[in-house]
Amino acid sequence: MKLMDKYNDSLRKVISHRFYATLLGKDKAGKTVLTWRGWRWMAIIALHLLFFLSFHIDIQILEGTLSASRILGFHLIDPFATLQVVLAERVLPTNMLIGTATIVIFYLLIGGRTYCAWVCPYGLLSEIGECINKQLVAKGILKERRFDHRVRYVFWALFALFALLSGYLVFETLNPVGIMSRMIVYGWSLAAVWVVAVLLMEIFYSRRAWCTYICPIGTTYGSLGWGSALRMKWDNDKCTHCTACMRVCPEPHVLDFAKKEHDAARKEKGIVTEHVISGDCTLCGRCIDVCGDDAISYEFRLKDFL
Template sequence: MNRYSGSVRELVNASFFSTFLSKNKDGKTRLSWRGWRWISIILMNLLFFLSFHIDIQVLEGTLNGSRLLGFHLIDPFTALEIFVSEHGMHINVIIGSLTLLLFYFFVGGKAYCAWVCPYGLLSEIGEKIHLKLVSKKIIKERKFDPRIRFFFWIVFLLAAFIDGYLVFEVINPIGIISRFITYGWSIALVWVVVILLFEIFFSRRGWCKYICPVGTTYNLVGWVGLTRIKWDMEKCDHCSACIAVCPEDHVLEFIKPKYDKDRTAQDKTKEYIKNGDCILCGRCADVCHTDAYNLDFRLKDLV
């Protein structure tokens, strides 16, 4: 069994909740990135719940559209749907969506998927079950070209343009869960279960990785985002544990040993994960026993 296969086996056998803690190369235990991310997601969505039910008026609305202390925030893909369906946008929609785009330009594009999205939390649980089933050979792992997400992104925008209605929002699990948290039960939650079962039994994080147009919109921001994960070749021993846990493993293609010779020749022993699909989940850093991964704000390298 090669190192990559061993990493996958360790991932499957590890207790899910044990991954809320990690150890650095000095053996010190700390709260893992997953732990911090779950806290972020829970607190963010709890604010929606409390703002509505006890009227604290901090974060009102849902993840599609909200007000933070009275200031409008609009999901960028929702804003695009409004634009193509109504052939125009209200000033609050423009300001709210541009504010979020500017925010995620600084904090890293698809960080939304790992640190805010409530379905992402469910998807992580489904991923654990999926990997267990694959390891027992009950199901097969199915992978597709992640660029297919751009096809769905265009399809959903075309649907809004042709129908004059926000078609995607009918099946958007993020919006469905966010409305459930804020306003209560809805039969639409059945659809969320269907998507989760799709990811468990058919394709690992299939909705998030291949379909979700919300994540695809943040992918476009991620290519130019200032906050990145930085990898140090000199610390890496190529154990492939990071590739095994990465939900968007194609973004780590560049760290494979076959590129080391060219990288050394160009004196690029430290590189950022440049691909916009990186969700800054930090799982690579959690499992790296040599501390080869670190979060970095790259503005200092651009000036």
């Protein structure tokens, strides 16, 4: 299998269709390196291995599941889970408040939907599904189905409303992230069927549909992403407008500013670099992995204060 090389023009054309090959790539000197996708996969696997080992051999580093956990004794709570508890049970225990505030501060620093790309186990499955779907679309077996990504706000409000009206955490019974996280720690359950069903829907109906249109966890983290200190930086002088980044981006609208049609206005204003400001960006680094002009990079905007 040929390794993906973003500096090789002929390989670059198929970069959005290759999957396993993109865990490793070549740097400019031709050396084999782990791509950002490779790093992310390792991070997700390592994190869930910690959950698993903390439970099974009692190493007590990261206990619980993604919805509610303790790292070295400090509480961490998923903000959407907290919101559901508040709406359903009208309570906000102190531990929950502290755990949620810790998560909110952390993700304000490193980008809200970083959770989706670097933490969520379903996000990883969804990436595999994305690749299968892209190959089926490229072969003409399936047609591409995209919808307005803003429908995610409707689902977010609906799941919050369900909690408020029913007094139960309704979303948690449907949540593939929570189901997977619990299965990784405590073992298989019948709920795996639901995760498979969601994945099949993403493969055969609409690519990354759960993450793009439905998941209220991603939407909640996305709202934190608007204030993130970590951003993707784009350099107009280096960009050749090949659109490779937009073809692999899970939320391509966030890179809209990079289109050639905006160049004239940019030049008029003397703008050379831009940042992805949308909270929908997952900071997955796929755009860096495929950009043969090295026009995109991570930038931590508080670096001057450190």
